[in-house]
Amino acid sequence: MINIENLTKKFGTNISLDNVSCDFNKNDSVALMGANGAGKTTLIRSILGYYHPNSGKVLIDGLDPIKDRIKVLKNISFVPQLPPPIKLSIEELMQYISISADVDKELIKHYSDEMKLDISANLNKSFFKLSGGMKQKLLIAISLAKKSSIIIYDEPTANLDPKARDDFYRLLKQNEDEKILLFVTHRLEEVKNLVNRQIYMDMGKIVSDEKF
Ligand SMILES: Nc1ncnc2c1ncn2[C@@H]1O[C@H](COP(=O)(O)OP(=O)(O)O)[C@@H](O)[C@H]1O
Numbered sequence: 001m002i003n004i005e006n007l008t009k010k011f012g013t014n015i016s017l018d019n020v021s022c023d024f025n026k027n028d029s030v031a032l033m034g035a036n037g038a039g040k041t042t043l044i045r046s047i048l049g050y051y052h053p054n055s056g057k058v059l060i061d062g063l064d065p066i067k068d069r070i071k072v073l074k075n076i077s078f079v080p081q082l083p084p085p086i087k088l089s090i091e092e093l094m095q096y097i098s099i100s101a102d103v104d105k106e107l108i109k110h111y112s113d114e115m116k117l118d119i120s121a122n123l124n125k126s127f128f129k130l131s132g133g134m135k136q137k138l139l140i141a142i143s144l145a146k147k148s149s150i151i152i153y154d155e156p157t158a159n160l161d162p163k164a165r166d167d168f169y170r171l172l173k174q175n176e177d178e179k180i181l182l183f184v185t186h187r188l189e190e191v192k193n194l195v196n197r198q199i200y201m202d203m204g205k206i207v208s209d210e211k212f
């Protein structure tokens with residue numbers, strides 16, 4: 001369970017999160033929406049413990065994601081808006097993730113196949129040098145292979161063609177029971193079948209929060 005209580009985050013004088021309070025519980029599948037600059041990514045990074053809040057707090061299953069970062073992140077699958085500049089080869093990256101996050105490499109391969117990403121042909125290639133779509137497919141495959149009870153996607157489909165998006169949504173649908181899913185998107189119609197809650201942010205505030 002994720003508890004966000006009176007969370008405020010400023011960058012200089014710019015208020016990115018303005019006294020936000022919100023809870024996410026097991027089986028919440030949330031489309032997190034709102035214009036560019038609304039504060040969606042800042043909210044997600046706060047959940048991941050990237051930022052020290054100016055005030056308020058975040059708790060993940062009772063733990064502070066800054067103080068207990070390693071423990072908290074063990075239970076979260078996350079795909080960011082922009083792939084990180086990882087210099088490892090795909091093989092090294094899979095090895096690293098299988099050891100550090102206890103993710104089954106065969107399962108990463110399985111989900112990569114399902115996403116039509118040919119891992120075996122690219123094992124020695126640097127992650128950095130893959131196309132945007134290939135990076136995103138690999139990060140998605142890892143996120144699905146990692147057994148987490150919280151899954152967070154920050155606009156993960158921008159670099160995916162329509163077929164790859166469909167593959168992704170199909171796999172996610174199979175994988176979503178008993179979890180919290182937070183999905184930042186501008187395309188509600190695409191995730192309609194996946195979500196049961198819709199949150200809109202504007203200017204650092206949650207302006208609507210509907211369950212259905
Ligand atoms: N690391 C940062 N440094 C300075 N300003 C930031 C930073 N991250 C976000 N902001 C600002 O916070 C506001 C919200 O940004 P963001 O959370 O990225 O919005 P969204 O993801 O909804 O597009 C924007 O005005 C943005 O410029």
Ligand SMILES: [Mg+2]
Binds near residue numbers: 040041042081154
């Ligand atoms: Mg964003």
